[in-house]
Amino acid sequence: MPEIAVRDGLASVYANQALVTRAPQGGRPTSSSSQPGIMAEMLERLELRPGHRVLEIGAGTGYNAALVSTLVMPGGRVTSVELQWDLAEKASRALSAGGFAVDVVVGDAQHGRYGGDQFDRIIATASVDHIPRAWFEQLRPEGLIVTPIRIAAPGPWQQLVVAFQKAGQGLRSVGVVWGGFMYLRSAGDGGAEVQPPTVSVSEVIDGRHHMFANLVGHGLARMRPAARRRLTELLLTRPRTRPIPTSGPANSTLLPFLALANQGAGVLVAHAGDAGRGMGIATRDGRGLSLVLAGKDRRCRMLSFGEEEASALLNDEITRWRAEGRPSLADWSIDVSFDRRPPSRQGERVLERGQCWMTVAWSDTASK
Template sequence: MTDTDRRAAYVEEIRRGAPLSDELARAFATVPREAFVGRGFQDRHGRWTKPGDPGFLDAVYRDDVLVTKVDHRVPISSSSQPSLMAIMIEALEVEPGMRVLEIGAGTGYNAALLATLGASVISVDVQADVAARAASALTEAGITGVRVDHGDGYAGAPGHRFDRVIVTVGVGGLSPRWLSQLDPGGVAVVPVEHAGTHPVLAVRGTADGPVTASVVCPSGFMSASGPLTAAHQFAHPAPAAPGELAALREEKGPRFDPPLGALGYRDLWYAAGVWHRRATHAAIPGVDQNCLMLLDEDRTGGAAILPDGAILSGGAEPERWANDALDILKRWDAAGRPPMRAWQVTLALNGLPDAPIWVPANWSL
């Protein structure tokens, strides 16, 4: 396959997962993604692929995440799935000449796409080696208009003003400093923790409030560290890892025929997170995929809702948790099975006293 054919197929694959403007399609077609993974990457099967390996370029030009840094088998930096990048960039509504603050440099590929659209970008990453590699890759790819800083993402870029903010790491809430650096009328596109995942929010407001948001799309990101993921009163429990849960048994049979598809299941999941503070996700014994879970306080039981609407429960109070799960299903049905994009969010200032964050606190349809 020629380079031109490969990139054309890549754009069409992205287009199947995300709407693409002509300008963004051209950016994906022209920015060389391979320049941003020069040291290789880990695929979804745990294999490390390097330049020159068979299939390297085919894997690079695929609508998939490329993990570029691992710490004790835990991914800590990556090039995000291109269709998700496209959705987030389109939500920014970037125009030539705009100034963009990016939190989380990753490989530098996202900033390169923004710069190709005509934006001026300052990208901040807390990992010094990640920031250095991103800067080097941008130079190698011939991308101008991007500055990569090694620094604390919570602080943003002091002394600068921006038209847009984009965050490429999962956070518990928004730093007020991002909003103080955002010009009036600007928007911040941010993956904010909700029920164990990171739905992307389009956020508007000022550092002192009020701050509101609409939901853009589902996503799952690596989590930030420090005050951006500090515990707060509206937080959901962390996901249950394999081995944490005791065996669950079926309490209620399937409700949906056919089962919910991936997006429908995410819509239900989002609503569950609105209506229940113990909603998260969990590795369920005997189930192939991570599932929506109402996790009990001991983190050994509760109730799982499967894509077909079946409810599994276990632990100390299985009936109580199963009833909570059934209430969520009935409520979602009664509301007309709203998509997550239908929710409007009001944020509240919470988190650490000396480094607060704006976190989702109230929702309306």
């Protein structure tokens, strides 16, 4: 990232932070160099060995590909796919100048086939809501895929980084950690990240933007316009507030648990605003909304607006999370099947996602 080194100094390039490297004017970033902390965690989960053939998705700057290449030498081979051709060219030049043997290929990694043989490892540096079948087919039996997954359909925030191992006709998770990445996009998106339906309330005073509330969720598009207006009005009212004790808020799995909530008659919404980030449920008529927010101090609290129905639905889920032992991420498992819907057993959630089904479960920590 020579431009960033010149502008902000070399130390900032090596600081533990993500660096945006491509942001179209007025749009959301379309490329960045990931935060080194999560890069290291993902590389560790990938269990790279000399001789491994590795597919990276999202070459970006080429930094991560250089690290992968170092770890699989001697004898290894790295192919890195990048959607944006000019970034691919730049990464390729930087990698050869640094002496790293990486094939940088331009393409949409969701569909392409790269290299003749199967790969020992696949690492994705952009987030997906399902595992593309092409990745599964290009992975050798018992090979590993490490990828960020958007487990909540409503918005970009509830992501987990999952290490999967290929087992028979599916994948089973062998590790789940925190982490979030920009979306994997399709070649047809014109490079833009598609913004999910949003209802938001904000004001700009003296050039400063205050985002009071920002609800995001595909369910919002299915509500009648009058119901969405009522929801917007509700956001301007004073909510009922109560604290939610969580065990170690920083590691609380309450929010990703709620992202999988049984919504009953409501719709699931993600929230991001000055008050914090969270998950919640709105009733379809827009007369009730209840949210669990993790504030900047990382404490969780519940905010309820309007009629009680939404808070009753959310309370049921919080009670379930407690009853299931507040499972820590180490207790979570996510399995992927491609050919047929797996049977849903008690306590598991089966998510149908395009080309695959994902089964989310957690072991019972209450008994530990």
